[in-house]
Each structure stands twice: as structure tokens, then as C-alpha cells.
Amino acid sequence: MIYDFGMPAPLARVVEMLASLPGVGPKTALRLGLNLLSRPAADTVALAEALARLHEQVGFCENCGCFAEQTVCHFCNDVRRDAQTVCLVEQPVDVLMMERGHGFRGHYHVLHGRLSPVDGLGPEQLNLAALDKRVASGLKELILATSATVDGEATAHYLARRFTSSGVKITRIARGVPEGGELEYLDEHTLSRALDQRVSWDATSI
Template sequence: MHFPGMPAPLARVVEMLSSLPGVGPKTAMRMGLNLLTRPAGDAAALAQALECLHEQVGFCPVCGCFSEQGHCHFCDDPSRDAATLCVVEQPVDVLMMERGHGYRGSYHVLLGRLSPVDGVGPEQLRLASLDQRMKQGINEIILATSATVDGEATAHYLANRYQHAGVSVSRISRGVPEGGELEYLDEHTLSRALDQRVSWQHHA
């Protein structure tokens, strides 16, 4: 959306903000104007935080979750159950699962989900590293992909891939609504879904 008479620097900020998910041109305009009316130090602090984001935050080479350097603190925590592995789609899903304070196992982040329409197949997911981890004494794999069509397809694929690996395969329960994304659920729903997980055979 073009706003006649808008200064070029402000237009650039509005353009960048409107490229973010869920932010339309009008919302981006309000955000840009808000930044402009704040003290210059606030805008500088925001710019510095954004600059540090890519410099200081990466992904854990073991589980794929957010990490500031090396392994994430979940993988480095010796009190967590390394034999139980919860598989999620994105790093933000790990953060949401942790809000429930009920799960003390390990995680594996796929960095996506199967979606043939979008050209996402098994080779685009972090399955090679998951295969390696499955050989390291895993007793149970919990499939915590989203309750969407693609999330369910991913869970089915993983269950078929690992159900003969000598491990228990379970799926988080229907506390997660159909079509629901983990990042939008409250911690109580997620905690209940984990506690009431069912075996994959029963789920299917």
C-alpha cells in the first residue's frame, strides 16, 4: 500500500514491517509511526536487538532447537530423560511445550513438516539426524506434530519409519484441536495432551 507524501525512510520501515507474518500495511504504518514518535534510543535498541538476533542465535546441532552457542540447554541438561524423544516441527514448538512444565525428556526439531504441495518431502526435514539419535538408546518417541493435515501426514510417516525400531511410538492426545498449531495453544492444553498421549497403534 502506497501512502502519498510519506518520507522514504519511514516508507522503508513500513515496507519491512509489512513483510512480517500477520502484519498488514495499516498495522505496519501504525508500528512505524509509533517507532518514529518514541525516543531515538528505543529505535536504536530495537535495531541492535535485531542485529544481534542472527549473530547470536542459531540452532542446536543435536536437536535443532534455538541455541546461543553450541548445544541448547535442553540437550546440555543431564536431568532430562535422554531415552524419551519428543519430535516437533519448529523450535518455537519446544518453547511452547516447555511452558507446561510436565515434560522432562529430550526433543528433536524437524524444521518443517511434510507438504507435497509446497515441495517439502522427507529429504527436506531433519530425518538423517533423527535416524542417528534413534540408534542411541531411545525407548519412546512422542510425535508432537501439529493437528493439521500435513502434521498428521508427518506423524504417520514417522510412525511407519520407526515403529519397527524397537521403540514405543506415541502421539500427543487430542487435547490439540484439529487444525491447531502448537504455538497458539496454552500450556495447560499442551500439558494435558502430553499426559494423555496414546500409543501410535491405538491412535491409528
């Protein structure tokens, strides 16, 4: 146990569990634990019930692999979205980030990882069987939105080759200078990408 300076055992257990979460250090875990203890008991019970039911109520869409409360997620069930345009991402959380922009109205496909020989992750460990079926059904466009890491780029190249002869249009999300970014704070790889993927001035003006 990480806390042994007279803290009551039940509280120490809560703090220890909180500290096991990513991004939560011992001090933050202690503050959270004390905050929970200071709240009404009903609030703590509600939080415990929500956590207890999390795995029961949230799973993954059998079609795209995104978060889902049923067998199919609400993105796949939304008839207003373009089912012929699919944006491929590495993890379900990436879908949530994409949706924050409110600019994409197609469907998603989640790989649940990326190719990484060092970690023993090959094509067999990714959600590719379902993707093969979707591409074979006649997609119009497959947007590769994997990360800009070495493994992410390798995954994008692998998928582009995998579906080259399928007839689907394969595109890659642009990389470059972020909105509001200053050049002095950007790395050379990002600047190189921005130059390679430059667009006509008319296309950028409003």
C-alpha cells in the first residue's frame, strides 16, 4: 500500500485505486479521495454505481468498433450520416475527438490499435476483418486518420496498399500548422508536412 501514515484503510484503498489511473499522481489521488469523503454519501454511492455498471452498459459497436450501449453505435445507426464515407482511426476515443469538430458527417471504423512490431501488434490484432467487409460492400471513400507517429504512418501505408485494388478512394488527413500556431514552436517534420500539403490561396480564403 502506498499510504501508511495513519490513514484509515478504506480511504487508503480508494486513494491507491485512484493513483493507479493514468495521469493521476499520489498527491492528486489523495486530493480526490479526500474530496469524495467530504461529499454527501449519496454522491459517492452514485459514482460507485456508475463505475460498477460501466462495463455492463458500454461495449463496442459490432460494425465499426466504436463505443456503444447496444450492439451498434449511434453513429452507425444515424441515417443522416454518409455510410459510404468511412474515417478510420486507431482508438474509440479518437472518434470523440473527431466529433468535437462537427465537420465530419460520415461513418467511422476503429482499429483498436496500430501496427507495432516492437509491441507484437500485427494485422491480426487489429479490427481489420470488419473493415474488409465494409470495403467490399462498396465504400466511396476511406479516410486514413491514424496518428502521425512512425507506427501510425506505417499503419496508414499498410492499409493503403491493402485496399489499393478495391476501387475505394483512399485519402489521408492533412498534417501541418495548427490553427493559431506559431512557426517558431513547430518541429521540422510538421513544417515539412505543411509545405508538402500546401493548398491554393483561393482555397484557403473566405
